[in-house]
Amino acid sequence: MERDVVLKADKVCKIYGANRAEAERMMAAGHTKEEVQKKTGATVALWDVSFEVNRGEVFAIIGLSGSGKSTIIRCFNQLLRPTSGHVYVEGRAVDSMSKKELLELRRHKVSMVFQNFGLFTHRSVLENVAYGLEVRGLSKTECAERAMEFIDMVGLKGWEQSPIHSLSGGMKQRVGIARALTSDPEVLLMDEPFSALDPLVRSEMQFELLKIQRKLGKTILFITHDMNEAFKLGDRVAIMRDAKIVQIDTPEGMTTNPADDYVRQFIGSADKTQVFTAQQVMIGHVCLVQEKDNPSNALRQMQREGFSSAYVVDNRMRLLGVVTAESAVEARQKSRPLAEYIERDVISVPPDKLAGDIIPLTVGARFPVAVVEEDGTLLGIITKAALLSCVS
Ligand SMILES: Nc1ncnc2c1ncn2[C@@H]1O[C@H](COP(=O)(O)OP(=O)(O)OP(=O)(O)O)[C@@H](O)[C@H]1O
Ligand SMILES: [Mg+2]
Structure with a gap:
């Protein structure tokens, strides 16, 4: 996207007091505002301020x-x-x-x-x-x-x-x-x-x-x-x-x-929890299974990745819920489809939710919070450990 600059400050300096030339010389030579004030009596309010x-x-x-x-x-x-220096509004000085x-x-x-x-x-x-x-x-x-x-x-x-x-x-x-x-x-x-x-x-x-x-x-x-x-x-x-x-x-x-x-x-x-969003603290690596997977496959997946539960998605990566290893074992024993064992009360948040607003949601939660897009697509999960590390 092309940038559309509305405000621009270009090398703006503002100096109060009589001895401006000397103040400028000193600032350019790297002296501090305080030193300049002491020596010249001039107050440097802005020095070389640029931004867009x-x-x-x-x-x-x-x-x-x-x-x-x-x-x-x-x-x-x-x-x-x-x-x-100059300031510009919509390109006009x-x-x-x-x-x-x-x-x-x-x-x-x-x-x-x-x-x-x-x-x-x-x-x-x-x-x-x-x-x-x-x-x-x-x-x-x-x-x-x-x-x-x-x-x-x-x-x-x-x-x-x-x-x-x-x-x-x-x-x-x-x-x-x-x-x-x-x-x-x-x-x-x-x-x-x-x-x-x-x-x-x-x-x-x-x-x-x-x-x-x-x-x-x-x-x-x-x-x-x-x-x-x-x-x-x-x-x-x-x-x-x-x-x-x-x-x-x-x-x-x-x-x-x-x-x-x-x-x-x-x-x-x-407060860093007011800075970082769900997307920034989430873990992208999630143990994923599809709802149509059979229980044995799901279990194998969890074992391979070392998790005791997996997030279940449909064929378009939309989050359906979580299955635990225990319920996958039960599904396998009873020859029932995995879909019957999905726990659907997983807490999910949008990617721009602030970490600080997620912390209270994790209290008592059984599974890490899921980060999902508006259409339900699973982006990642947030563990308590990940949340805490962004706070400290
Ligand atoms: N009319 C003035 N004559 C001399 N010095 C001034 C004048 N106005 C501001 N200053 C000085 O310019 C510097 C910057 O002042 P400014 O008011 O921009 O600060 P500020 O960051 O807005 O502070 P604050 O948080 O207190 O509002 C200060 O050192 C101040 O003393
Ligand atoms: Mg002010």
């Missing part, structure tokens, strides 16, 4: 406070201008846009969702969500209709007349998201949108955002300082440290191949 975000992708940027996350995201709607183009960009292409919600607290939910539409010159009824569509989508139906100050933090952020969506932007810029929320509400909002993203296919640049959040939401994750990007990779790639100790430390704080 593809259409429909959620790109998460994570880093400690002061690492430059807000600075880079704000370059994309020109709330800030890079000192050098933002810093070369005219006033009019920039206005268009902010109204139609990119919407920003802020950590502190940025809402009119004395106005109602509906008024806040419709705000962006009114300035576009739609009629009052059109605005309200469209706003209601998104209020519904973020789960706030029935609250449209409530004033913002009467809402909880999670609800306020739902309003913020609805408002950002009303202009039907291609890109959502989200700067720590869920940081102010308590953990339960936060994970609810993460789920909500993913649902919306899957439905609308928005391109999302998502800033966080929570590794779990980055891994949960990000198709790819960039780690920032002291104005630079240290690594960009998928959550799995980063977990498997951390670029350095700093990244390793960050990953250490993440």
Whole structure:
């Protein structure tokens, strides 16, 4: 598939302070942001930051406070201008846009969702969500209709007349998201949108955002300082440290191949069960028998491979269940077909199910969990040992 780059940062630097030339020279010579600050008084907020975000992708940027996350995201709607380097939206350099183009960009292409919600607290939910539409010159009824569509989508139906100050933090952020969506932007810029929320509400909002993203296919640049959040939401994750990007990779790639100790430390704080999917922890080698096999063949198969049970599939590899060695012996003694002894209550999960969501299913399970495609095709099995090894 051809890549369709929507956001691009190309060698972006942002330096605050008077002595920029000297700061640049020092950074280029490999000094740290701290050294530069001491020597020159200038603050390097971004240094040589490059990345691309593809259409429909959620790109998460994570880093400690002061690492430059807000600075880079704000370059994309020109709330800030890079000192050098460029950012592009759909191939257009933002810093070369005219006033009019920039206005268009902010109204139609990119919407920003802020950590502190940025809402009119004395106005109602509906008024806040419709705000962006009114300035576009739609009629009052059109605005309200469209706003209601998104209020519904973020789960706030029935609250449209409530004033913002009467809402909880999670609800306020739902309003913020609805408002950002009303202009039907291609890109959502989200700067720590869920940081102010308590953990339960936060994970609810993460789920909500993913649902919306899957439905609308928005391109999302998502800033966080929570590794779990980055891994949960990000198709790819960039780690920032002291104005630079240290690594960009998928959550799995980063977990498997951390670029350095700093990244390793960050990953250490993440819950790996929320990173790895069934497909990634499953064992592809399964003792397989066909339902039409006779019991002796099935037994031989189990003996040869050293298993005390086998997964039974039909002629198209669709999972039917499990037979144990004992029941295969019984079938052979009684000259009954193997199919009569299939135990069908095998737990199965789709390949994209998270390891963390599989662990509770294995409690008390008699057989390893089966990983099956939507049409029932067996892909592999997950043993408890395999699950535990991904957690540790
Ligand atoms: N207007 C400014 N003048 C001088 N320095 C600034 C200015 N804005 C930001 N900085 C500096 O730039 C660096 C990056 O700031 P930025 O706000 O991008 O960090 P951040 O990663 O978003 O942090 P946080 O997690 O706290 O939001 C910091 O060292 C900050 O002090
Ligand atoms: Mg910030």
